[in-house]
Amino acid sequence: IKGGLAGSTVLNAKAPMVYSRNFQPGFRIELHQKDLRNTLQAADSLRVPLPLTSLVQQELMALINEGKGGLDHSAIVQFTEEAAGIEVRKKGEA
Template identity: 45%
Template sequence: DAPVSGGEAGAIEGMLSIMVGGEPADFEAAKPVLEAVGKTIVLVGPSGSGQTVKAANQLIVAANIQALSEAVVFLEAYGVDTDVAIKVLGGGLAGSKVLDQKAQKILDREFAPGFRLALHNKDMGIVTSAAREAGVVMPLGALVAQLVTSTVASGDGALDHSGLFRGVQRLAGKIDVPVPA
């Protein structure tokens, strides 16, 4: 198995992260093909391990987008200059690739799909199901999975996963962008 992270842009630029599960010899044989689309290509364990690492990736990404969305709604409620706030947050410990790649989309209310919420919802189902199967408690993961599901159920499944912001807006009673047709 060889799931990827990096979205459409990463695929186009050949910059995907690829989490490979399998035998070392098979990994080495496949590596030249994977190098055509990936930059970070790592054998993470036996077959199936790639999917497990991908699930962990999706958990981290969803939790970060949810936190970023909540932070923007919070900042806007206080009338803070969000462009400046995001810049300073990005320079501190809150800085992340999620902040770098998704904050401006949220500020601009531009949710054209890169990675669709409906797909992230599917992935969060994989995470929560696998956690249950392994007997692992993931209270934040379960909550974020429900928030993703809620946003999809509200009609935003075709939007980029930064569209989680719209779910936060709904919960705060501050929705300002109509659902796209």
């Protein structure tokens, strides 16, 4: 992914954090959720649907309810891991 169109500075910065399970806060989940809430309120006032943004906000709220609101927002991967019953790892690592 990193070498293709989907590559980004954020991916380059956050992927190593996910692989090493380092979710020490840079930008906390609780702050990310607040920003998404503000975005969704603004979109609602303009009658602009943002269904995927709403979905991400729900995932962040689930993590906050699990006591993970103080973690870095890269810890959102934990929501998907728990739902899928897997752990994201670097290729070749057991």
